[in-house]
Amino acid sequence: MEIIGDLTFAGLASHLLVGLSRAMILFIVTSGLSFVLGVLRVPNIAHGSLYMIGAFVAFSISHAIGGNTGFWVALLLSPVVVGLVALIAERSLFCHLYEREHLMLLLFTFALMLILGDLVKMFWGADYRSIMAPKYLRGSINIFDSPFPKYNLFLLVIGPIVAVLLWLFSNKTKMGKIARAAAVDREMVGAIGINVSWVFAFAFVLGCLLAGLGGALVSPTVSVTLGMDHDIIMEAFLIVTIGGLGNMWGALVGSLLFGITQSFGVLFWPQFAIVFPYLAVVIVLIWKPTGMLKSVW
Amino acid sequence: MRDSFSLKTIGFLAAIFALVLVLPLVIPRFYTYTLALIYVMALLAMSLNLVVGHGGLFQFHHAAFYGVGAYTFALILTKTAMPFWIAFVAGPLAAGLSGCLIGGFCVRLTTLYFGMLQIALGSLIWAIVFRWYSLTGGDDGIHGIDMPSCISSTNASYYFILVIFTLCLIILYLILKSPFGITLRAIRDNPERCETVGINVNLHKLAAIVISTLFAGIAGVLFVVVERSVFPDLLFWILSLEVFIMCLLGGWFTFSGPILGAAIIVSLRTFVGTYTEYWTLILGVILILLIFFLPEGVMGFLAQKARPHERGLTAGEK
Numbered sequence: 019m020e021i022i023g024d025l026t027f028a029g030l031a032s033h034l035l036v037g038l039s040r041a042m043i044l045f046i047v048t049s050g051l052s053f054v055l056g057v058l059r060v061p062n063i064a065h066g067s068l069y070m071i072g073a074f075v076a077f078s079i080s081h082a083i084g085g086n087t088g089f090w091v092a093l094l095l096s097p098v099v100v101g102l103v104a105l106i107a108e109r110s111l112f113c114h115l116y117e118r119e120h121l122m123l124l125l126f127t128f129a130l131m132l133i134l135g136d137l138v139k140m141f142w143g144a145d146y147r148s149i150m151a152p153k154y155l156r157g158s159i160n161i162f163d164s165p166f167p168k169y170n171l172f173l174l175v176i177g178p179i180v181a182v183l184l185w186l187f188s189n190k191t192k193m194g195k196i197a198r199a200a201a202v203d204r205e206m207v208g209a210i211g212i213n214v215s216w217v218f219a220f221a222f223v224l225g226c227l228l229a230g231l232g233g234a235l236v237s238p239t240v241s242v243t244l245g246m247d248h249d250i251i252m253e254a255f256l257i258v259t260i261g262g263l264g265n266m267w268g269a270l271v272g273s274l275l276f277g278i279t280q281s282f283g284v285l286f287w288p289q290f291a292i293v294f295p296y297l298a299v300v301i302v303l304i305w306k307p308t309g310m311l312k313s314v315w
Numbered sequence: 316m317r318d319s320f321s322l323k324t325i326g327f328l329a330a331i332f333a334l335v336l337v338l339p340l341v342i343p344r345f346y347t348y349t350l351a352l353i354y355v356m357a358l359l360a361m362s363l364n365l366v367v368g369h370g371g372l373f374q375f376h377h378a379a380f381y382g383v384g385a386y387t388f389a390l391i392l393t394k395t396a397m398p399f400w401i402a403f404v405a406g407p408l409a410a411g412l413s414g415c416l417i418g419g420f421c422v423r424l425t426t427l428y429f430g431m432l433q434i435a436l437g438s439l440i441w442a443i444v445f446r447w448y449s450l451t452g453g454d455d456g457i458h459g460i461d462m463p464s465c466i467s468s469t470n471a472s473y474y475f476i477l478v479i480f481t482l483c484l485i486i487l488y489l490i491l492k493s494p495f496g497i498t499l500r501a502i503r504d505n506p507e508r509c510e511t512v513g514i515n516v517n518l519h520k521l522a523a524i525v526i527s528t529l530f531a532g533i534a535g536v537l538f539v540v541v542e543r544s545v546f547p548d549l550l551f552w553i554l555s556l557e558v559f560i561m562c563l564l565g566g567w568f569t570f571s572g573p574i575l576g577a578a579i580i581v582s583l584r585t586f587v588g589t590y591t592e593y594w595t596l597i598l599g600v601i602l603i604l605l606i607f608f609l610p611e612g613v614m615g616f617l618a619q620k621a622r623p624h625e626r627g628l629t630a631g632e633k
Contacts, residue, residue, distance in 0.1 A: 061427065063556075111603065120426070121373075122606050125563060128556050129606070132599030140593065252438055252552060259431035290446050296439040303432045307424050 028162040033281045035161065039170035041277025042177025043236045047250060048257045048269040049184055050228025056201040056264025057221035058116075060123040064107075064130035066251030067138070068100050068226045072233025073242045074138055075099045077147045086152035093234050100230025101223050103134075108222045113215055135247055144244050151238040169238055176235065180228075184266060197221050201264055253295070260302045262309030271310055275302070335477060339470045348541065351473045353581045354480040355537045360561040360573035361487055362530035367559070368567035369491060370523045371503030373430035376437030377531055377558055379417075382550025384410035384532025386444060389457050389545040394450075399463050403536055410532025411525050413440070418524035422517045434552060441550045456546030460539060476537050483530060488570060490526060499523055560602055566612025575613055 051065045079092035107130055115123055150156070151169045158165040188194035200207045200217045208214045233246075240246075257276050261268025276295045283294030302310060339347040359381055366374045388406035391397055417436045421429050444451045451457070461467075466475045490496055502509045502516050510516050539545060548554065557580070565576030580598070588594045609616055 061431075111607075115606065118606075118610070122610060125556075125559065125602060126606050128559075129599040129602035132595040132602070136593045136596035136599070248551075248553065252434070255431060256435050256438070259428070259435065263427065263431075289448070290443070293439065293442045293446060296435065296442050299435045300439050303435055304420055307420075307432060308428055 028164040029285070031162050032164045032166055033285050034278065035166055035174070036170060037278035037281030038274070039173040039177075039277075040280060041273040042173045043232055044253065044257060044273035044277055045177055045270050046180050046235065047229055047232035048254045048261075048273055049180070049266050050225035050232070051254050052225075052258045052261065052264055052266055052269040053184075053197075053228070054222055054225035055258060056266075057197050058123075058218050059120070059264075060127060061255060061258075062222075062225065063124065063127040063251060064134060065127075065226070065229050065254060066247035066249075067131045067134035068104060068229040069233040069236075069250050070138060070242075070244075070246040071103060071134065072096045072100045072230030073237040073240075073246060074142050074147070074233075075230070076234035076237045077142075077149050077242050080149050086154075089149070089152050089238075092149075092237075093231075096234040097227045097230035100233070101227040104223045104226030105219070108219050112222070113219060116215065116218060131247065131251075135244065139244055147242040149237045149242065155238075167239075173235065180231070181270060188266070193220065256296070256299045260299050260309055262311040262313040264313055265309070265311045268309055268311035268313075275299075332481075339473050344469045347469050347473050349582065349585050351469075351476045351541045352538075352585075353578045354476050355534050355541060356558070356561065356581050357574040357577035358480055358483055358537065359531055359534040360558050360565070360577045361484070362527045362534065363558050364562045364567065364573045365487065365491070365527040365530070366523050368562060368572075369496065369503065370499050370520060370527075372520060372524070373426055374433065374524070374527070375430035376433045376552055376555050377527075378552065378554035379433075379437030379440050379550045380410040380414050380528040380531040381535040381538070381554070382444065382545075382547075383413045383440065384535030385539050385545045385549050386451060386535075387532075388536040388539050389460050390450070392460055392539075393457055406536040406539075407529050407532035410535060411529035414528025414531075415521070415525045418521050418528070422520045422524070437550065437555075438552065441547060441552075444550060445547045451545075451547075454547055456544055458544040460543045460545075462540060462543065466540065472540050476540060479533065479537060483533060487530065491570065495519070495522070557598075560598070560605075562612075563610075564601075564605055564612055566615030566618070569612070569614035569618060572612050572614035579613075 047065070047069055051062060054060065054062045054065070073096075075096035076092040079095055080088035082088070083091055112123075112126060112130075115126055151172075155169045155172050158167045159171070160166070188198055196207065196212055196217055197220065200212075200214060200221070204214055207217065232250075253276060257272035258264075258269055259272075260275065261270070261272035275298055279294045279298045280291060283291035287294075335350070338350065359377070363374060363377045366372045366377075384406040387409035388402050391402035391405055392399070417433060420436065421433050424432055445454055447453065462472065466472045498509070498514060498519055502514065502519055506516055535549065538549070561576035561580050562573045563576065564579055565572030565574065583597070583601075584594055587597055591597070605612070611619065
């Protein structure tokens, strides 16, 4: 096995960094999913589709504007576009279902996934697309004598920023506090005169916005194509489950576990790399069925 | 569920059975193949309905067991020299065994946690199948699996599947009518009370899962008989949710609902799919319409129309 020869400290460190940067993308996506799950108690299957739309919109914007500014505008605007899509879906259809059984809400988000997937196919086609990161984020720099992509470093910076902003939002703003309260006891929140339906709408849109941001952020590192939604959503579901449903820090812990096992899986047994994260998830769930951190339910 | 069939129902069933017996003789081969596929999906949907509709469990990754059955059958036929019937029995058994293992971990949990753990375990199986090229052919799957000559023609395989399907229907019907089926529905409606009167709730749930995964395995084996190939999409979670839609469309709380749902979805996909590449868009719209206007499914709706005070299969003698 030639892999063993590569097993130096530098090699390990670079794999760890790749895993961490992957975990940052996963965290941004899953924190949104977890937020929706916490407040609405619905696992939003369409979350992956919104992530995919975020990537495609980022592609269109950055190609329309071009250059370095194109990338930054795309990064700012595509979450907004995704948020709008989510708002329309929520206010026109989803909000009428809140009184219904859980399974119906779940199946509704599945229907949304089916529809959004085909709409993306209509608008953008089935081709593979790619986006260039700005010049100063391309290429790689040496860390411990092994090359490491600059863009991944950028992700390592963005991830913690998003985490801090989310923490500030949910702990220091009134809206965030209401949303957290609605997650714990929605009847009580309604009883003290807050329009719960709008809290739900807000939470749903914010969660989807994060999916869009994740899609836009991931777009320079992968080929943007149909099927992105299927790949991410299962991973995202498993991450929020092992983290503890609705717990934002759980999403962070789960993402780290998932990202790192994935990148070390590539190192040790490339053929079965995708098996490792699932195995880690299964072990965690058998050990602690309700997730590593406390669920908000 | 009423205990005896009326004469009208028996006549209706006999007419349908006569029809499906004669049909392959008069319709083109492609339609025979589609009908056989409908039976396979109907069996899969009914096995799911056993745990979801009657058991109230969040069986989110039912396709995993369907795939395990199909792959076991296909692998024994292609990689070993064992006779056909061993493969035919081993497929469902492997599915049931995996159901017992996965179910054993899952029944300790409820609702969403149950579903998520099952998705995790099912996806683990999917990931292994998807990657183990030397054994399963990876994402290509295995194609052109030889069947014994007696069931290799389209019509012969159709009749073979019809016989197995009918047998399974009868067994499923008897299971749901049995004290076990009634207990299962009682657990769905009020688990605490069942626990109090001394029913081992988790054991009943596990038994339901094993039975249902056995039937999912049979459906998987029959799929290979129709299609002669296996591929990882058989155990992908998208298929699990599609089967959910079939049950929803037909009606959760009815016996024959999933058959109707499977028939509608499979024929729509076959015939709409030839006109447009946006089949999933149509499926999504159908699903939304169902959720809004027909949450009890077609059969549930009809049953309500016919007998406004009964609600299909309810627990006990309500």
